[in-house]
Structure formats: structure tokens, C-alpha cells
Amino acid sequence: MSLRIALLGLLEAVGPASGYDLTKKFEHSLNHVWQAGHTQIYPELVKMAADGLVEASSEGVRGRKIYTITSEGARQLHTWLVEHEPVFVVRNETALQAFLLPLLSTEEAIAVVERIKAGYAARLAVLDCQPADLGQYALRLGLAQVRTGLEWAEETLAALRSR
């Protein structure tokens, strides 16, 4: 469902696009929100066309297919955006590592948290030089979450070191 919404949202926001274009959008502007590769996107667009949510133009240069959102697609997107209830399904490998830190020695735990900290820092660097055109609100949320992770790593290192 969410993949559909993301694709509809991009088509609504940036206008008609190919599967290839949409894949690039996922890599660059949507990557801190949702992830999908072309092997998931191409078949989904075909199904969405079958369901009347998008329309495919005839093939252009290099077999390029341009998809356009339909009014039914726009309607379903709007309904989802306005009515979707927030669900908190968390599946976070880093948090799992953090959960199990007490099973490690202090030295091992410090090394692990150092690595996590470096990961958050790298992530922050990526988000910091991200254009804030569409998705400005989500980018702020993403930045805040990553900074929180970085702070957690610093506090946890301090706690482990004073043990």
C-alpha cells in the first residue's frame, strides 16, 4: 500500500514520470522516508495501471514509458493522506543492537556505539546537503531523528566510559 502511495504522491507532485525517473526520486529525495528499487517499482506501476490509478503513455525513446496519475489515483492518494492512522511498527536493527548492548563487555559495547555514532554522523551529512523543495517537512523530521540518534550515541558512550 505505502509503495503505491509514495508513487502516486511523486506523480502528483512532480508530474508525469517514467519508472526510471521514479526510481531516481526514491534514491535521492525519498530515501529517508521510504525505500524501493526498480525491481519493485516497475511491476507495481503495471499493477497500478491495471487498477486505473495511473496511465502509461506509448513508449518513447529507449523504451521509456511515461506514467501519469489519473483522477482516481489522485482521489485515493488524497484519501490516504487525510485518513491514514499513524501506526508504530518499528523494525530497527540499530535499536536491536542497542537493546542487546548489556550482553557485551564495556569495551565491546563502546566499540559498537562508536560505529553506530559514525553511522548517524554519515547519515546526517547526507541529509544536510539534501534539497528541501518537496518533502521539506519530512526532511526536518529526518534530520531531527538522526540528530537524536547522534546525541543518544554520545550520551551512551559517556555512560559506558564512566562505568
Add this chain to the structure above:
Amino acid sequence: MSLRIALLGLLEAVGPASGYDLTKKFEHSLNHVWQAGHTQIYPELVKMAADGLVEASSEGVRGRKIYTITSEGARQLHTWLVEHEPVFVVRNETALQAFLLPLLSTEEAIAVVERIKAGYAARLAVLDCQPADLGQYALRLGLAQVRTGLEWAEETLAALRSR
């Protein structure tokens, strides 16, 4: 992989347990880190036993089966905890909603962010009365992330209202 790690970690931390016990742990102490229901946990334990990571005792009362982590299981758990590289795969429906907020009218966007804010507040209430025995570090991280989400909602509401 991560489901295995979570199960091995619980068995290592709390000692031998049944699939039912582990399912309850997922519901109560691991729910802000990883999620899995009994329909995923029972078959996974069978596979893990086949792979020599856990051992099942003969059946107890009410068909209860107690699993114990093996030394090979403990070894693989330790290796993962120490060597796992952080990956940032984000698939966050709330962030997707936030990403697409600009497609809504100000009134609609405010209503959506109010709902998200209430969701974060409810989540915070759940985490706040969570025992911090095992998983103390992850709980701190979870709490910090939820508070950050709540702050983001408040700032975003302020920005939308002054528009």
C-alpha cells in the same frame, strides 16, 4: 536474520523460554525495537533448532516447549552484535505522510499533523511506563526518538498555523 538475532538475544538474556514466552517479550519489552508475532516466531525457532542455534526440550505441560540457546547460537549472536554494520533502511509511513503534506490544504495538513502528534503522545505514554531492566539503552533511544517526533509535530503545527 534480525528476527534470529532478537530471539537469540532474548534467550541469552533471560534464559530458556518457550515460543509463547518469547512472543510476549516481543509484545512488551521489544516492541519499540523489533516486531514479530507467534506465527513468525514458532517456525523460526524450528529452523534455528535445525541449524543448531537452539535446543528444544521435550514437551512440558500444555505442549509447552522450552528452547535453550546453544554455544553455537551464542557465538553467532556475539559475532552479529560486535560486527554488524549499521544500515539505514527507513520505511516510515508517518514520514511519508509528512513528505506529502504540501499536497494538502493548510487545514487538512493541520488535521493530519494533529493526528500524528496524538500518535506520538500515545506512544510516549506507552514507553514511559516500560520497565527499563534489559534494553535500557534501546529504551532511552526509543523515548528520545518519540519525543523528537512530538517536537517535530508541534513545530510543524506552529509553522502551518502561521501560514
Add this chain to the structure above:
DNA sequence: CGGTACATGTAAGACGTTACATGATTCA
């Protein structure tokens, strides 16, 4: 004796990843 919690499972389908496969265009 009836409801709740205990306790385990299977199966279908949706969703996501990785590997494989193909061909066109552009630019150095």
C-alpha cells in the same frame, strides 16, 4: 461450566531483496 489465558501450529498472499538478463544512447 464458561471465559480467559496458555500454548502451538499451518497456509495463502503481500511485500521486499538479490541476482540475472537485455538492449539503446551518449560521450570521450
Add this chain to the structure above:
DNA sequence: TGAATCATGTAACGTCTTACATGTACCG
């Protein structure tokens, strides 16, 4: 002409959800 990028797809496999299915023990 060779490499990079554009552009699309399939198939196998793994993970996760939902629905179905069954039976035991305890407590009021």
C-alpha cells in the same frame, strides 16, 4: 569502440501479515 548511463524487465527467495485451526489449564 568502449564505458557509463539510460531504461525495462523476470525469477527465486526470504520476510511479514492475516486468517484459519486446535487443544489445555486455570479461575471464578
